Amino acid sequence: MSPFELSEPQTLQDAVAMLDASDTGIRPIAGGTAVMLMMKTGIFQPDRLISLRGIESRYSEVSVDDAGDLHIGAMTPLRRLEKSEEAAQAAPVIRRALRRLSNVRVRNVATLGGHLAHGDPHLDLPPVLIALGARALIVGASGERVIEIEDLFRGYLETALAPDELIAEVVVPAQGTRRATYMKHTTRSADDWPALGIAVSLELNGDEVGSARVAIGAATDTPRRLKSVEAALAGKALADETMQAAGDAAAAEAEVHSDARGSAAYKRELIRVFTRRAVRQIMEMGTGGAV
Amino acid sequence: MAGGSTTTVGHSYPRMEGRAKVTGRAEYIYNMRLPSMLHAKVHRSPISHGRILSIDTSEASAMPGVHHVITGEDVKKVLPEPYYGPAFHDQPILALDKVRHFGEPVAVVLATDPHIAETAAQRIVVDYEELPAVFDEVEALTSDVIVHEELKPAGTFADLKHLAGKRDTNIALDYHLQHGDADKAFADAEHVFEHTFRTQQTMHTPFEPMVALADVRNDHATVYSSTQGPSFVRFELARLLGWPESNVRIKTAHLGGGFGAKVYVKVEALAMALSLIAHRPVRVALTMEEQFYTITKHPSTFRIQSAVDKDGKVIGRKCEVWWNGGAYADIGPRVTQKSGFTAAGPYDIDNVAIDSYALYTNRPPAGALRGFGIPQLVWAYESHTDIIARELGIDPIAFRKQNILRNGRPQAVGTIVKDGEFEAVLDGVAERMNWNRPFDKGSGTKLRGRGVGLGFKASISPTTSSAIVSVNADGSCIVYCSTVDMGQGSDTAMAQIASEVLDIPIEKIRVVNPDTDVTPYDMSTLGSRSTFHMGHAVRLAAGDARDKLHAMAEEVGMPEGSNAPLPELFIRKFGMRAGAIVGSANYIPEFSPPNYDTGQSTNATPFWMIGATGAEVEVDTETGQLTILRLVNVCDIGTPINPIVVETQISGAAVMQLGFTLTENMVIENGQLTNPSLADYKIPGFFDMPDTMENGYIDAVQENGPFGAKGAGESGTFGVSPAIANAIDDAVGVRISEMPITAEAVFRALREKQGKPLEEN
């Protein structure tokens, strides 16, 4: 690794001040798992890193507000999020998805903020958070703004964040009676970055789907919603034909490319199968309690 | 053969170095630092084939902290013929004139700070004239792209004395075997079958990457290396330097894995040359990524044909095998030949013709990897055998048994099989799998199947091992041998053998790390030869020491059979606790060289290694995804010296082959290797393990082996790949003929079968 400089601010505001809108050689580092990998492979050679590890501890906390919204500080390690009872209550799909995300050691240090800001399409939580309708609170030199997670991703390692903006917090709105599931599929070995991630969140009225949010990750250029699938589900009975239709819609809508994890044609088939299976899984969760 | 009251052989002793390993204090060469040493960082070729037009080192040299920037021409100034290799002297220490594969070393930066060396290495600018490249072994046979304009056979090893290479082709070696009259058998046959199978390029990925530290001063070179073959490295470096072998010292420690990656010269010649130039100790420590550019396993293509009579007896087999050796031959020619003669499989076939070709291509070099070519062959012949059985409607096990090679019968090479329990091994698998009981084939989108694969290997021959066993005056004992313990437990096995022969408790025995100034010659730690060859050498050396102790006892008037402790004996002889009794031995098994026209030999190998695997799989027909429900591995390893170590060798070998079967694949696109890292080159982890796995060995004795033992490090690899392919066929009726068996490959085959082929993209 080529040498660089390191700053260790004590507040989020100071960290923001140290960033530079016009200099991408200055970058924040949180857990560092992605930054280190990029530096070691030479993809990224920074001049200066701004460590977020010393900023206010409230950015590493998980809590639920009176409205039932789940607040996750951007510096929260993924492992803490996985173990959080508040998060498990509010949206149990997060804990389930985390269990197969990377490994314990990486989850021990990787943060939710870093996970999202990294902008790698092959990550597990973006589709989950999109399906849950989550948003991010962003702090920059010119103030704060809120952005839907579904609007965060712009391209390979590209996000809507300016170089001098930081994610401060992620908010998952109260899920009410919605149920969600996430299907991770790997094609190269069992333990891997996903080749495909499908997250489905449904509001059920008895055996009928009220509204649906469906998001895909890894197989497409960026994590995104699959609106035709949502339409194929909304207002339909939870029956085989509906699941089939959802799968077909997903395969038709998702734009996929061939890569090391499989040909586009194969991935389209996987999308069809796993979208169907995700919906089925929600159906099989039964009606007992919010899941 | 056993000694007195100590019965050490045959017991599951925990590894001698276990404590050092679990406390993190085991010695590995990667941990070594030398005073005033420089770190080397290699600048590598970004293309697969090209002429070097110029190398600009100015920016790198100008960086503060950089001591030297060294190119192939600089090496040539101190070593006029800087080429090495066990079969051909074809590999330059640093590229000269041409680069022949992606990642080939072109220049090196030396600095005290490794980060500076790394940054500077990126600032070397090389101008190339890119040349067309050839990557496929079959194309290489007829391609206009010639990887080497000139070839220089090494003439080092007895079994490779005949190598010449063919000028203006990419053929490093062609090997031919004729046994009976294959053409006639095919003319007479009731059924004829022909299939072609392929394997991919893979890598050993030893977790301790290759490393060498060289300290050359005056007329003496010391090289610390994580090598599997210190004696060969000494030989080769002495040759390059033009020095006697006594002026070159190679030392090793424990190896963090080898699997064949660390045999012959890997980074040692480079480290030596750099130290020679810099006049300082130099450390060349590869990263995991760099190992992918250094040595790999041969991709292969195998066309196999069988002639079968009306009763299901295989009467003839023709085999054509093309081995993709990459840019430098390394030991590929031996793979071609040694493995070549077993290409027809473990069957008693009267008429066999084998043509086996080692080819140069522009891939990273290929050499030995756990099984030495055998897993590639078994993949083909056991898939082929299974297809025949299915097409003839014969149970696959019954069909194999009908044709199996038995003791007393000649193998295709002309050697009569002895102590080769092929049938018992196959039966062992069938029994554990309850082959004759009904099998649940699953339903719906989850279908199940099972399959077997049986393979075998000859030992490399003729090779020599030497050992020294020294008994100290306090009754403890030191074993000096150049067998390298890279995790296979050889130190423990050698200690057990010495313990057994000398009747000294194993706790009092120490096995010295190989050091060519101290431990005597050994051909190399490879091909599962150590237990047999070095086991014999240690046994004989210990016996020599024991005889000397007996003579000494007689001399000092201790009655025969006296159980006086050893220290007593030394005190009586030397008047105090002093002196040492040293036994030594060389071991070389008998061998008759093959006839080079027919490939026939009456004694081609001192022993046969046999391994079979049974697999039960479940296929998800909607995705092609595979679950290995059960993997059963059974081997003939003679009588184990250390049962638990042997079992873990069988198991570990099978796990490794599972990776080669399902996930591992070096992908070259546009002349570049796209996945040289564990992030993208996927080796098996916990979740890739079969749901259940059983490993075992049959009751057997290798009559000419030490305590009835023979090699066990590779046999577990043999049957894994075809067993899985055969099980897939059994489950869903599709045949995969190319490794790795990915879910997508299975899915595509399923769609093909349904008449709805999946589009390419």
Add this chain to the structure above:
Amino acid sequence: MGGQKKTIGFTLNGRRVAADIGVHQNLTEVLQEEFGLFGARESCGQGLCGCCTVLVNGIAVTSCLSLAAFADGADITTIEGIADGETLSAEQDAFIETGALQCGYCTPGFILMTKQLLDENPDPDDDAIMHYLSGNLCRCGAYPEILKAVKLAAQKRKAG
């Protein structure tokens, strides 16, 4: 060149230590070069094999992906620090007894992860063990024996 330096102080296997490091250096490198501890070692260098595992403030981390600068003020335990003098820990004993090591390169990482797992979950089933250890790779393929070792270690810890 040479880059920014920093003096860090931390507790290493129970002892207060300090070192002058380059801020670009990773923790594996500093433990080796400054403290001669080689039990955490870099193999894949990318967070996949776990050979470089160390415990930082009681949490397992991948030291090849950790800046040493972040160790300032931390409490670090390496494989060299888990035996009690000459008495091996339950996990270390269990790995030897079950033959759960071959070349030994991955072993310190597996043992530290096992210790962490058993601290969190004294009675893990196969699934829990596999999930917890899935970030460690063993090229020698000792997985079946490692599974046995973890269970034996759990028993040994319970037996005290």
